[in-house]
Amino acid sequence: MNVPHADVRVKVADYAVRQGSQVLATIGLGSCVAIILYDRDTRIGGLAHILLPTPLMSRETSNPAKFPETIVPLMLEEMRGLGVRPGSRVTGKIVGGASMFGQLVSGSGINVGERNVLATRDVLAAAGIPLLAEDTGLDYGRSVYFHLSDGHVDVRSLKRGDRVI
Numbered sequence: 266m267n268v269p270h271a272d273v274r275v276k277v278a279d280y281a282v283r284q285g286s287q288v289l290a291t292i293g294l295g296s297c298v299a300i301i302l303y304d305r306d307t308r309i310g311g312l313a314h315i316l317l318p319t320p321l322m323s324r325e326t327s328n329p330a331k332f333p334e335t336i337v338p339l340m341l342e343e344m345r346g347l348g349v350r351p352g353s354r355v356t357g358k359i360v361g362g363a364s365m366f367g368q369l370v371s372g373s374g375i376n377v378g379e380r381n382v383l384a385t386r387d388v389l390a391a392a393g394i395p396l397l398a399e400d401t402g403l404d405y406g407r408s409v410y411f412h413l414s415d416g417h418v419d420v421r422s423l424k425r426g427d428r429v430i
Contacts, residue, residue, distance in 0.1 A: 271410060273312075275299075278331040280313035282343040286414040294361035296378035298385050298401070299409045300333060301358040302340050302394065303416045304349045310413050311340040317377070318384035333381075333388040341392065357394045358430055359385050360409050360420055362401040378402065398430035 271290030273281045277297060281289050289312040291299050303310040313336045320326040320335070329335035341355065349355060362382035382401045389396055398418070400407065405424035412418070418430045 275312050275314050277314050278316045278328050280311060280330045280336055280340060282309070282311035282340055282347065283413060284309040284347050286412075289411045289413065290409060292408045294407045294409065295363050295365040296361070296376065296381060298333070298359055298361040298378075298381040299407075300337065300340075300385055300389075301360070301409070301411050301418055302337070302344065302355055303358075303411075303413075304344060304353050304355050305416055306353060307348050307350075308413050309344050309347045309349050310411060310416065311344060312409070312411050313337075313340060315381060315385065318380040333385040337388050337392055337394075355394055356397045356416075357389045358397055358418055359389075359399045359401060360407055360418065360430070363406060364402070364404050365406070400428065400430055 272287035273289045275281050275291040291314040298315050300313040315333050316331045317323050320332050329339050362378040364376045364378050400420045405422050408421045410419040421427045
């Protein structure tokens with residue numbers, strides 16, 4: 266796979282919602298999770314790079330893009346503003362949630378990457394968004410290139426190579 270051209274770069278604790286044939290990208294996911302939402306009928310989609318599983322883990326909570334529970338509703342609202350109709354079948358994909366530093370786990374023994382993945386799955390399920398694919402966990406970083414033209418996601422990793430979800 267060639268390195269795709271990114272029309273929009275999403276940084277840590279950031280997001281973008283667009284329509285058309287652009288490529289939304291986020292680079293260097295470790296324990297963070299990329300949340301990809303897509304409506305195939307309108308080619309409207311969003312990409313978020315969340316940092317933590319819940320606002321309870323952060324002193325600074327004003328940025329909704331840091332957490333799945335605050336960014337997913339915001340992305341859906343912006344997608345509706347661009348033309349996603351109520352009742353449309355918005356689908357989701359997630360990438361990331363690696364255990365980059367295995368020794369840094371919470372008292373429960375679950376690392377931040379795993380907690381990010383679990384929280385994201387819960388938020389998507391609560392919103393009624395089916396999770397079509399994921400590339401999560403393990404111990405390596407990833408970068409994501411989300412193609413709005415057809416909804417496919419290129420996942421790139423130095424350690425594990427490239428794949429499409």
